[in-house]
Amino acid sequence: MPKLYEIVEKQDLVPGMALFHVYAPMAAKNMKPGQFIILRVSANGERIPISISGWDAEKGTVRIIIMAAGRTSTEAVALKQGDCFQDVVGPLGEETHVEKLKGTAVVIGGGYGTGAVMPPARAMKAMGNRVVGIIGARSKDLVLLEKEMREVCDEVIVCTNDGSQGVKGFVTDGLAGLMEKEDVQWVLAVGPVPMMQAVGNMTKPKKVKTFVSLNAIMVDGTGMCGACRVTVGGKTKFACFHGPDFDAHEVNFEELMLRQKMFVTQEKIAMEKLQE
Numbered sequence: 326m327p328k329l330y331e332i333v334e335k336q337d338l339v340p341g342m343a344l345f346h347v348y349a350p351m352a353a354k355n356m357k358p359g360q361f362i363i364l365r366v367s368a369n370g371e372r373i374p375i376s377i378s379g380w381d382a383e384k385g386t387v388r389i390i391i392m393a394a395g396r397t398s399t400e401a402v403a404l405k406q407g408d409c410f411q412d413v414v415g416p417l418g419e420e421t422h423v424e425k426l427k428g429t430a431v432v433i434g435g436g437y438g439t440g441a442v443m444p445p446a447r448a449m450k451a452m453g454n455r456v457v458g459i460i461g462a463r464s465k466d467l468v469l470l471e472k473e474m475r476e477v478c479d480e481v482i483v484c485t486n487d488g489s490q491g492v493k494g495f496v497t498d499g500l501a502g503l504m505e506k507e508d509v510q511w512v513l514a515v516g517p518v519p520m521m522q523a524v525g526n527m528t529k530p531k532k533v534k535t536f537v538s539l540n541a542i543m544v545d546g547t548g549m550c551g552a553c554r555v556t557v558g559g560k561t562k563f564a565c566f567h568g569p570d571f572d573a574h575e576v577n578f579e580e581l582m583l584r585q586k587m588f589v590t591q592e593k594i595a596m597e598k599l600q601e
């Protein structure tokens with residue numbers, strides 16, 4: 326049997342991004358689509374929230390994708406099969422709202438967010454919906470999990486900024502084309518904040534129900550510390566406790582982007598120390 330929080334499998338996806346299967350049986354047993362975990366790489370390390378892209382309750386593993394963005398995520402991506410995370414807490418947050426629609430459901434993954442939309446996509450599909458996946462990447466080489474996305478969704482639209490595969494442009498270009506052809510009634514977007522904001526701006530005039538999974542800075546993950554506070558519909562919410570999914574048309578994205586930059590200086594110093 327694997328050790329607690331052991332990496333039982335690791336796959337390098339693209340430079341700086343890796344997929345891990347981690348032995349975390351309690352999290353795997355109770356996980357629901359849209360929920361997340363918080364992990365630490367080392368005993369004195371920071372706690373980082375990570376979306377779940379799948380789980381296996383029998384094997385006791387959760388599947389996560391980590392992108393090396395700061396010191397902790399860089400250390401995490403450097404771990405190998407057989408290494409252990411310090412700890413994994415979860416499942417955290419509320420599960421994604423799913424429902425049976427008359428029209429089309431769309432899941433949009435930007436970069437690492439493609440993994441996160443997979444469980445909600447499966448849940449929407451299981452309810453009998455037509456589910457279209459939209460994947461965004463800078464170029465063909467950076468498109469993630471396309472094969473798996475095609476297995477989950479009825480149709481997949483790949484968008485690349487440089488036009489090397491699929492629609493040239495952003496995920497919003499793929500979504501615009503789809504909305505002209507189909508009655509899109511439900512959208513979930515996970516990825517960089519500007520991408521989620523752009524998706525919300527596109528669906529708002531047509532009043533398409535749109536959810537985004539907010540990647541706020543987190544500490545405890547249980548609504549106690551206030552680190553992850555976001556403003557939604559003019560009210561303060563905790564992304565870890567009330568989210569991570571929120572109505573894209575109500576989120577104050579400008580504030581979220583500012584809060585995400587709060588520790589840029591400390592992060593820079595921490596990265597420099599890691600490289601020493």
Ligand code: FES
Binds near residue numbers: 542
């Ligand atoms: Fe502390 Fe959400 S992480 S309140």
